Amino acid sequence: MDALETALDQPGGYPGGLFWLHRGSDPPLGRVIRLLQRASDAGVECGLVRIESFDEILRDLVRLLPALDTSALNALATGRSRVSGAPEPSGQRGWPLIRLNGLAVTIPANCRKLVCTIEGVAAARSAVAEANARLIVTRTQAGVLGFGSDAEFRRVFDPFGITAFDLATFEKRRLRYESGERGLLRDALVEALCAAKNVRAIRRRSADLLVPVDAADSAWDGLRAITRQTTGTMPKHPDLKWHEGVGVRLDWADDGLWLLLDPKIVFEGVTDATKAITADFARERTVKRYNRDLDRLIDFWAKHLAGEALPALSIGDGIDARFAVGKNTAFSKLVQP
Structure with a gap:
């Protein structure tokens, strides 16, 4: 190392x-x-x-x-396969129904690309923040990639000597892993969901946590029907707030990107002294959420976050990021003729 x-x-x-x-x-x-x-x-x-x-x-x-003959590799994979046919259910029992938590996502084809002297993701995002610009950016070897108004891009990055101002196309090979491009799409998608779905984001390294902006809004009646309460403060800890929320992240499967949903209790104001308290509280609220309740939670969040042509910035010029999020998760079951 x-x-x-x-x-x-x-x-x-x-x-x-x-x-x-x-x-x-x-x-x-x-x-x-x-x-x-x-x-x-x-x-x-x-x-x-x-x-x-x-x-x-x-x-x-x-x-x-x-031009590589992969027949030997294919034979090796077949020999090591552990997959076998499931026995047919007997009696009145049917095949188990498995709810998956991935929603298909349609992503924008292009983003803005510019080449300048700024170095690193942190420096690029710091420049955007200091200029109070409405841009979503990252930095890769190819240059600064992002979404936003062309005028804003030039205002922020002209001091760093722009030598090229072009478009970049998202390549599948770059979206199969946690690349800068996939991170940029994740940031833009979360912005689009926050703008359109009455949620706000709490950023984490591995996933973004979405919680209701106004838990009293009627849009959350379906969530209340499942969880009874959607937000509150911890007993004896008024500065420690909790929310019914969902963790979201992008992942690659079946030659495309999917939005993965993870319903959970989201906390704000957690300190080292209160970590154990929040863990116990979350466990108590979720321990009795068996398959039926979890299925209803995933179904609620899937339908709530779904949408067509969801813009991240809603701008009239430059390059905006528009997404489509499907409302149906995949299921695994026996298909009857």
Whole structure:
């Protein structure tokens, strides 16, 4: 790890990018996160790639090589397959119904791209914030990518010597992992949902948490019918607020991006001293939410967040990000003839 970190200090370090393969659902070690953050700030193309196992990811990578006979690899995969047909249910029992939590997302085809001397994601976003500009941006090796008014882009980045002002197309290969482009789309999609769906976002590294702006609004009657209460303060801790909300993040599957929903209790004002209290409170509120209630929660959030042509900025010039979010999650069940 020391060598990997030292390489970032060298001129031209990681010319082909830095991609960390991570197995399992747990977050990577803090040192890994810091390494990728440093690489991103330095303008190095980087990302965290979640994998099932080394064998599978290596086989998938090898298949990308042109003019390669993959028959031996395919035979190996078949020999190691653990998939078998499920036995047919007997009696009056049917096949189990599995509710998935992914909504299909249609993304914009292009974003603005400009080349200038500003370095790193943090510096680019800091420049936008200091100029109080309505822009959604990131920084990759290709340059500054983003959505917003052309005039705003020039106002913010002209001091950094713009040498190219163009469009960039989102490539599928760059959306399969946590790339700068996928992060940009996630930021823009959350902005679009906040603008159209009466929610506000609490930003987290791995997912964004959405909670109602006005919990008393009739738009949340369906949520109240499931959870009884949608917001409140913790007993004996008036500064500690909780909300019924949903975690959202983008993930890649079946050759496309999906918006994943994770209904949960969202807290504001948490400190190290109150972490245990909030964990106990969340557990008590959710421990009896069995399949039926969880199904209703996912169904509510799916229908609430769905929409066509959802704009992130609602601007008349420049490049805006418009999304379509489907309202139906996928199911797995036996299809009757």
